[in-house]
Amino acid sequence: xxxxxxxxxxxxVVSCTTTQKSAxxxxxQTKTSNFVVTDFRDIAQENVEDYLKVEKFWKAVHQExxxxxxxxxxxxxxxVNDEKKxxxxxxxxxxxxxxxxxxxxxxxxEEDFANAHGDQKSEQEIQAMGVLTQxxxxxxxxxxxxxxxxxxxxxKFRRANFMxxxxxxxxxxxxxxxxxxxxxxxxxxxxxxxxxxxxxxNELVTPGGTEREYDFISYDLFKDKADTxxxxxxxxxxxxxxxxxxxxxxxxxxxxx
Numbered sequence: 460x461x462x463x464x465x466x467x468x469x470x471x472v473v474s475c476t477t478t479q480k481s482a483x484x485x486x487x488q489t490k491t492s493n494f495v496v497t498d499f500r501d502i503a504q505e506n507v508e509d510y511l512k513v514e515k516f517w518k519a520v521h522q523e524x525x526x527x528x529x530x531x532x533x534x535x536x537x538x539v540n541d542e543k544k545x546x547x548x549x550x551x552x553x554x555x556x557x558x559x560x561x562x563x564x565x566x567x568x569e570e571d572f573a574n575a576h577g578d579q580k581s582e583q584e585i586q587a588m589g590v591l592t593q594x595x596x597x598x599x600x601x602x603x604x605x606x607x608x609x610x611x612x613x614x615k616f617r618r619a620n621f622m623x624x625x626x627x628x629x630x631x632x633x634x635x636x637x638x639x640x641x642x643x644x645x646x647x648x649x650x651x652x653x654x655x656x657x658x659x660x661n662e663l664v665t666p667g668g669t670e671r672e673y674d675f676i677s678y679d680l681f682k683d684k685a686d687t688x689x690x691x692x693x694x695x696x697x698x699x700x701x702x703x704x705x706x707x708x709x710x711x712x713x714x715x716x
Contacts, residue, residue: 462621462673464544465687466551470514470535471613472521493531493606494556495661497676498598499548506595510550513595516588519575520567521554529565531555536617539684548599562603604661604676607633608641610648612657614680616687621673629674636660636677639712642700647691654686655679 502510514535521533532555540546556562576585624632641660647653657680663671681687697709704712 461623464546464619464621465539465541465684466536466617466619466678467539467684468534468615468617469511469537469550470518470533472518472525472533492558494559494562494664495604495606496554496556496562497602497604498552498554499600499602500550500552501548501597501599502550502595503597509591510595513588513592514552516576517592520571523571523574524565524567527571528557529561531557539616602663603665604663607660607662607675608637609659610641610645610657611659612648612680614656614682616681616684618679618681618687620677620679622675622677623672624674632675633662635712635715636675639701643696646696646699650692650694650696652692653694654681654689654691656682656686 500510518533518535521530524530525532532553534553534555536551536553538546538549538551540549556565572585580588622632641658644655644658647655648657657678659678659680661676661678663674663676679687697704697713698706701709
């Protein structure tokens with residue numbers, strides 16, 4: 460089962476190496492052990508302007524955490540809901556950490572606020588932004604996931620694929636994504652004429668012990684919105700990625716994915 464949502468990156472704070480598309484790229488694969496806290500927000504329309512003002516304030520604080528190694532990246536994403544689907548949230552933030560210890564103990568400090576805003580804002584103004592944050596920031600769900608695989612690139616749009624696996628199918632799913640799908644996507648991503656610019660696969664860690672809406676979330680990364688609907692060039696990326704597989708073998712594996 461898969462649920463697909465298009466996202467627009469509104470704000471990015473990052474301190475990591477990215478993959479740039481190149482026709483002659485040797486197809487590097489990026490393996491990370493990042494942990495990602497995904498906060499799903501339902502921001503009332505009348506509060507959107509204040510919410511974006513709040514996130515601009517917090518962006519500078521997150522930058523201090525990144526400088527100190529307590530975070531790897533922070534992203535603010537807006538849900539692009541042109542089809543008017545029944546989606547209970549309209550903004551998503553991704554808080555990316557290098558390990559679980561930082562997830563628990565890498566939060567903002569007074570020093571972070573002082574470094575980020577001490578020269579520009581008084582203590583009263585900083586406190587006022589805290590009050591405004593509590594007023595407009597409506598988090599309806601917070602999930603923790605870990606990155607399984609990624610071929611990362613800084614892009615404006617990303618297509619989120621929420622995937623549910625069958626009972627006992629977790630290991631087979633991960634193996635198929637890493638061993639079969641990722642090499643194909645890598646060929647696409649490093650083809651300068653193809654629309655996709657990156658790919659990330661995360662596995663949900665929490666909530667545990669309950670029935671979950673999804674087990675994995677992958678992000679297909681695109682430079683422009685038009686690329687999300689653009690077809691690939693007329694190339695057999697599966698054959699390029701898996702030259703030793705016959706067409707029949709590749710089709711059989713594709714059907715299982």
